[in-house]
Amino acid sequence: MTSTAPSEVRPDPPEPHSKPAPAKATTPHDDGSLGEFGYRQELHRSLGRYASFAAGFSFISVLTTVFQFFAVGYAFGGPVFFWAWPAVLVGQLAVAACFAELAARYPISGAIYQWASRLSNLTFGWFAGWIMVIGQIVVVAAAALALQMVMPPLWSGFQLVGGDPSPTSASGAANAAILGVVLLTLTTLVNVVDNRVMSVINRVGVTAEIVGAVLIAALLLTHTERSPGITFHTSGAAQSGLFGALLVGSFTAAYVMIGFDSAGEMSEETRHPRRTAPRTILTALGAAGLLGGLLVLGGLLAAPSLTDGRLAVDGMSYVLTSSLGDGVGRLLLADVVVAIAVGTLAMQTAACRMLFSMARDGQLPGSRLLAKVDPRTGMPSGPALAVGAVAGALLLLNFASPEAFLALGTTCIVMLYLAYAMVTGPLLVRRLRGDYAGRGTDETGRPLFSLGRWGVPVNVLALLYGLFMTVNLAWPRAEVYDPAGGHWYFQWFTVLFLTVSLAAGAAYRMYRRRADHRSPAAPQPSGAPAGSASRAPDPASS
Numbered sequence: 001m002t003s004t005a006p007s008e009v010r011p012d013p014p015e016p017h018s019k020p021a022p023a024k025a026t027t028p029h030d031d032g033s034l035g036e037f038g039y040r041q042e043l044h045r046s047l048g049r050y051a052s053f054a055a056g057f058s059f060i061s062v063l064t065t066v067f068q069f070f071a072v073g074y075a076f077g078g079p080v081f082f083w084a085w086p087a088v089l090v091g092q093l094a095v096a097a098c099f100a101e102l103a104a105r106y107p108i109s110g111a112i113y114q115w116a117s118r119l120s121n122l123t124f125g126w127f128a129g130w131i132m133v134i135g136q137i138v139v140v141a142a143a144a145l146a147l148q149m150v151m152p153p154l155w156s157g158f159q160l161v162g163g164d165p166s167p168t169s170a171s172g173a174a175n176a177a178i179l180g181v182v183l184l185t186l187t188t189l190v191n192v193v194d195n196r197v198m199s200v201i202n203r204v205g206v207t208a209e210i211v212g213a214v215l216i217a218a219l220l221l222t223h224t225e226r227s228p229g230i231t232f233h234t235s236g237a238a239q240s241g242l243f244g245a246l247l248v249g250s251f252t253a254a255y256v257m258i259g260f261d262s263a264g265e266m267s268e269e270t271r272h273p274r275r276t277a278p279r280t281i282l283t284a285l286g287a288a289g290l291l292g293g294l295l296v297l298g299g300l301l302a303a304p305s306l307t308d309g310r311l312a313v314d315g316m317s318y319v320l321t322s323s324l325g326d327g328v329g330r331l332l333l334a335d336v337v338v339a340i341a342v343g344t345l346a347m348q349t350a351a352c353r354m355l356f357s358m359a360r361d362g363q364l365p366g367s368r369l370l371a372k373v374d375p376r377t378g379m380p381s382g383p384a385l386a387v388g389a390v391a392g393a394l395l396l397l398n399f400a401s402p403e404a405f406l407a408l409g410t411t412c413i414v415m416l417y418l419a420y421a422m423v424t425g426p427l428l429v430r431r432l433r434g435d436y437a438g439r440g441t442d443e444t445g446r447p448l449f450s451l452g453r454w455g456v457p458v459n460v461l462a463l464l465y466g467l468f469m470t471v472n473l474a475w476p477r478a479e480v481y482d483p484a485g486g487h488w489y490f491q492w493f494t495v496l497f498l499t500v501s502l503a504a505g506a507a508y509r510m511y512r513r514r515a516d517h518r519s520p521a522a523p524q525p526s527g528a529p530a531g532s533a534s535r536a537p538d539p540a541s542s
Contacts, residue, residue: 061343077249110357135415
């Protein structure tokens, strides 16, 4: 384990006058680039461009998320919810463009935490990382629940509990938790074994998902029952008015188009990350946005009925098996199962890298264990076990009430959106102050990805969009989060969860500061940002 990962959290030390000197490569997996930030290469740098793209695309996992949340978007928005898709895509592309710039300048695991710390200060960056990693763990749990949307329709034998497979029923929610725990056990095992095994599974899974998504979209769009004009209708929407339908209907697109930053999370395992990560962040989101939009449109046009209530309950699974026939529909559902499994694996991997990055800087409880990397596999097994255990525990909420499904889904989106805004916000401040260098070169002298003169307007759009969607998603709508009534805590679940998370984080930091003041000063870690600077210097501006 590197010497830069003590378990204590210390007060922010003063900003240094110079950055650490670059380190020379010390292992076959080390290209020396981490030395610029004071870190030693421990994770195995073996991922190429397609593997990096797969990391971002599989976190988004367009088949997983569209099949999981299509019914929610249609139930509350009606056919018009389709138009929330391009709006969300534009907003997230602005965020992704900002992240692409940062990935080129800070190719380090724990992207959100590292970026926010360097753009602002350690305390602000710590809370960004804390919110992000909790959101990532919740999204792992929410993704694992998606199996319930496809496995019982694929084969009734997968309904292990009760007879109603609907995720909004008591038996369906319980069965979703059981299937989810089985999946998390498998993904945790893969995240412990070897990053080459994980990379192969990711690449094969993403290829199968892309082929399946293209095939599903093509088949649906050639088996239509109505014209695209239906997307301008709000008939059947639970929300009154066009604006309300779009606001709640945007939940589907918002849930789908997150996690593209995972390509940045895997930077320490990616070859030539300064060139690779920016491209794969943008291409992963762009490909998922296009495919997802075609899937949503195809589902609306090919559904046998928009008024029988099944589309708002069973979603895309109902469209596939009803419109394409039982045999073809089940075959495509099997491909969706693969996508869900690989997507959950990618989400857990991203959360593991965030935990590892923060623990390496001594910023979490149990940092010594969480920062330990097996030199043979190049994998931090502690974070994998921690993420799997906590995500599995969250699945138990489904036994309490079926409303937990939507509560978990929207909560993880809010957490990630807020963490994203905690990066785009400080980045915009740095741009406006003129102390952010938008241009630079990599180790070979090639120019880094840069927004140039578009930096400020794109950054403004990214921040405003992120804050607006955070409020929209967290707004305690009773008809959305507690439709049956009697569960006020589900209506306020996202707000309560975020408040408790922030309070717990603040309490932990206060406790550690007091403990550090009572104990003798320990040597400062060399890794930025946690040990050497409250705001590390920007390599691109040096």
